[in-house]
Amino acid sequence: MPEQIIRLGVLALRRPPVTRWGQAQLQPLAVLMPEPAAAAHTRLLDDEGTQTWYLGGRDLALWSGDTGHYRDNLESDQPRIWVALRGNDPATSQIVRLTADPYEGEGLSSDLDLIVGVVPMPDALRALTADFVDRHHVEMPFKKRKRTAANPADDDERGSPRVLQPGDKWEATKGRGRFS
Template sequence: MPQDRFEIGLIVARRRLRNAWIDHQWLPVGALPAVPDVAPWTRLSASADEETFFAGSHEVRLFVGETGHYRDNLVSGRPSLWVALREMAGDAYEIAAVTADPYEGEALAEGIGEIVEPVPMPAPVQALVAAFVEAFHVERPFEKRKRDRADPEALARRDLTAKPRSGTE
């Protein structure tokens, strides 16, 4: 049976900016198909303009009702995982969410205060997601909803100055 949850490792970068108001920016830049035996926030590399860190691990969950979204992601030509970082106290960040659903990723990006970026989905993770889609996807035909016809009398103008009729006249 395909897995509906698995752990991945995440890599984030701290990039220097040439800006009068902010001197650096944190961005998710990669995902690892397995979690390395390294402490979270271990520095992986450093250059004059960028430092990369292993940010830690996060569980990715797959849901049967979203298999169409996962399939859209896989066939997009650039399968991605959407990673959301949430600012903690000071300059510290935590991994808030990771999803393989592109529509959920788009919704995460609408929030204020979180950094949300798509990162390339590693091939082993693509295989897990594809196996899940193959096992559980059910094609649902599009059914256009038929609307009720409008009642033109309900929308008509009424004379509000006329006296109401009573049943005794």
């Protein structure tokens, strides 16, 4: 299955807690293409407690089997990238996954251990993704299965009977088992 790997850098925003009982929140801010040469887990900006961090680089994989999903993303008003992070401390957090597949991104958001954010897709990445879809997308026509008509006379040939015999019922086997 053809694939294309694109290396991206990830920026995140860390906001201070709203109350003294809360925690600071880390949220993905943007992806950078190409990946910058900066060291991972570098604080770039501190503006009155709101910090911008460069978390590091991660590969974005485009798979030929998912081109229909990428096309759905590209046809939306604003194509996006889903970024999944683990950990709320930007100095130690991990970039778990980057995806351009909106359905995979939705699935990632169900994991309570991850911070999943949606960021705009850079124009250069949009062009690469569109080219990948153009080269590898194969439209699969929908085929509805036809059911075969059931014949009640064939029940004996299909398997178990519709009505259980007295010996097949739970009450008949109670007391004869290994754990009784």
